[in-house]
Amino acid sequence: GEAALDAARSAQVPDGAEYDVIVIGAGFAGLTAARDLSLRGARTLLLEARNRIGGRTFSTRYAGHKIELGGTWIHWSQGYVWSEVNRYGLGIVESPGASPDDLALLSDGRLRKLKPEAAFPRLSEAMGRYCDVDGKGGSTIFPRAQDPLFSNAFMRFDRLSLQDRLDQLRLKDDTRAMVGSMLAINCHNDPRQGGFVDMLKWWSLGDFEMGRLFDKLSRYKIAEGTGALASAMLGDAKADLLLSTPVSSVGRGGGMAVVTTTEGKSFKARAVVCAVPMNVLDAIAFSPDIANAKRAASRAGHTGNGGKFYAHIKQKVGNWMGMSPFPNPITMAWTERQRDDGTLLVCFSPPGKLDQNDEEAVQAALRGLLPGAEVLATMGYQWGADPYSKGTWCWYRPNQLSHSFAELRRIEGNVFFASADSAKGWRGFIDGAIESGAETAHEVIGYLRGKA
Numbered sequence: 511g512e513a514a515l516d517a518a519r520s521a522q523v524p525d526g527a528e529y530d531v532i533v534i535g536a537g538f539a540g541l542t543a544a545r546d547l548s549l550r551g552a553r554t555l556l557l558e559a560r561n562r563i564g565g566r567t568f569s570t571r572y573a574g575h576k577i578e579l580g581g582t583w584i585h586w587s588q589g590y591v592w593s594e595v596n597r598y599g600l601g602i603v604e605s606p607g608a609s610p611d612d613l614a615l616l617s618d619g620r621l622r623k624l625k626p627e628a629a630f631p632r633l634s635e636a637m638g639r640y641c642d643v644d645g646k647g648g649s650t651i652f653p654r655a656q657d658p659l660f661s662n663a664f665m666r667f668d669r670l671s672l673q674d675r676l677d678q679l680r681l682k683d684d685t686r687a688m689v690g691s692m693l694a695i696n697c698h699n700d701p702r703q704g705g706f707v708d709m710l711k712w713w714s715l716g717d718f719e720m721g722r723l724f725d726k727l728s729r730y731k732i733a734e735g736t737g738a739l740a741s742a743m744l745g746d747a748k749a750d751l752l753l754s755t756p757v758s759s760v761g762r763g764g765g766m767a768v769v770t771t772t773e774g775k776s777f778k779a780r781a782v783v784c785a786v787p788m789n790v791l792d793a794i795a796f797s798p799d800i801a802n803a804k805r806a807a808s809r810a811g812h813t814g815n816g817g818k819f820y821a822h823i824k825q826k827v828g829n830w831m832g833m834s835p836f837p838n839p840i841t842m843a844w845t846e847r848q849r850d851d852g853t854l855l856v857c858f859s860p861p862g863k864l865d866q867n868d869e870e871a872v873q874a875a876l877r878g879l880l881p882g883a884e885v886l887a888t889m890g891y892q893w894g895a896d897p898y899s900k901g902t903w904c905w906y907r908p909n910q911l912s913h914s915f916a917e918l919r920r921i922e923g924n925v926f927f928a929s930a931d932s933a934k935g936w937r938g939f940i941d942g943a944i945e946s947g948a949e950t951a952h953e954v955i956g957y958l959r960g961k962a
């Protein structure tokens with residue numbers, strides 16, 4: 511089976527083998543870097559800890575449907591991923607629940623049924639106020655969405671949490687609950703943990719408008735699945751790939767780097783691209799060590815760390831959406847697919863509030879939003895418990911943009927760092943991973959040429 515395949519591949523790359531570049535991690539950042547480097551003539555080895563590529567994206571099937579356990583939605587305004595989707599001839603499909611017919615709002619134990627056409631304009635208006643820290647709709651804080659440090663206007667707000675900012679506003683109860691739900695899902699955690707400026711950053715990426723931001727976040731997905739895109743990119747790469755090969759250490763000196771796996775194999779290269787998530791970088795030993803600022807950022811971690819799961823319920827609820835602020839165990843859920851035998855919902859929960867594979871617990875939580883809901887099955891992946899992600903999408907804590915962002919990106923000798931978690935534009939997204947991988951590959955090519 512798969513283990514035998516891995517062993518066969520591994521045998522083709524002998525201990526001590528030498529490359530131009532070793533890329534650590536086969537998520538979209540690492541895949542992009544490995545493809546671009548190898549297509550530009552660098553002999554490239556790609557080392558991946560898991561027995562699959564794709565990292566925090568994971569296409570699979572559930573009851574006859576393609577589902578995404580990790581990163582899912584993309585948009586044509588996300589130029590890096592859109593260019594890849596086009597290049598490889600893939601298409602998009604729409605998630606119906608992103609534009610629901612019915613909205614359920616749970617707050618303070620009270621359930622309200624709202625009509626989206628009445629409620630969403632209020633949410634948009636409230637999010638506009640939430641982001642309007644400059645009397646200009648927030649537009650002067652990140653005036654260039656793809657270049658977060660272009661202006662230092664954000665620094666004044668970087669110490670605030672999402673909750674701090676919410677507490678500055680007087681919002682009516684149900685409007686506050688809707689905003690609270692948005693903040694909880696965006697930082698995928700307690701809004702006391704998430705930094706406020708990342709909301710301003712998303713606001714800029716969303717053209718300072720809620721409806722447009724929502725479309726970019728949760729409406730369109732790759733028809734063939736994110737796995738099809740990852741495979742297409744790997745198929746183009748002329749790199750050697752070893753799966754099930756976690757890296758434990760990186761040593762460097764004399765213009766070379768030695769990358770050692772947990773099984774004790776070592777490979778050599780002139781440069782390394784470390785494309786592992788920010789939250790797990792600290793697990794790798796470096797000698798000489800990487801900057802303490804990188805380690806500190808990794809230990810603190812970004813906040814994205816909750817559950818995303820699918821719940822198949824018996825009821826046919828149509829195009830439905832549920833919202834609830836933290837600490838509700840389900841802060842947002844919507845119809846992903848209407849089925850003959852019920853509805854497939856996609857649900858998001860904050861860390862530690864719900865065991866997403868416990869059907870009874872999920873049913874109890876869902877009943878807060880959908881009284882009487884009967885859960886037939888649930889399916890989700892525990893990204894927070896996986897040692898190779900320790901979290902979901904990147905959302906910075908207060909002060910991480912000021913203190914960690916540039917540090918995470920900083921090259922250390924011949925070791926380069928690529929990740930969605932330190933991308934300039936769509937940080938925390940598939941698009942940001944590709945941006946980072948492409949940019950890093952170009953830097954490495956320049957470095958190798960300079961040394962040649």
Ligand SMILES: Cc1cc2nc3c(=O)[nH]c(=O)nc-3n(C[C@H](O)[C@H](O)[C@H](O)COP(=O)(O)OP(=O)(O)OC[C@H]3O[C@@H](n4cnc5c(N)ncnc54)[C@H](O)[C@@H]3O)c2cc1C
Nearest residue numbers: 535537538539559565566581582583757930938939940943
């Ligand atoms: C539940 C969930 C929902 C999301 N929703 C969206 C969405 O709708 N749209 C969107 O654009 N983005 C979304 N994201 C975010 C997006 O998936 C990620 O930002 C992006 O895929 C990260 O890419 P990456 O290459 O930077 O990191 P990763 O994909 O995490 O890749 C890093 C790779 O490094 C490997 N690795 C780690 N440690 C080691 C080691 N020691 N040795 C070797 N390999 C190692 C990992 O196994 C992994 O394969 C979501 C993420 C999650 C988890």
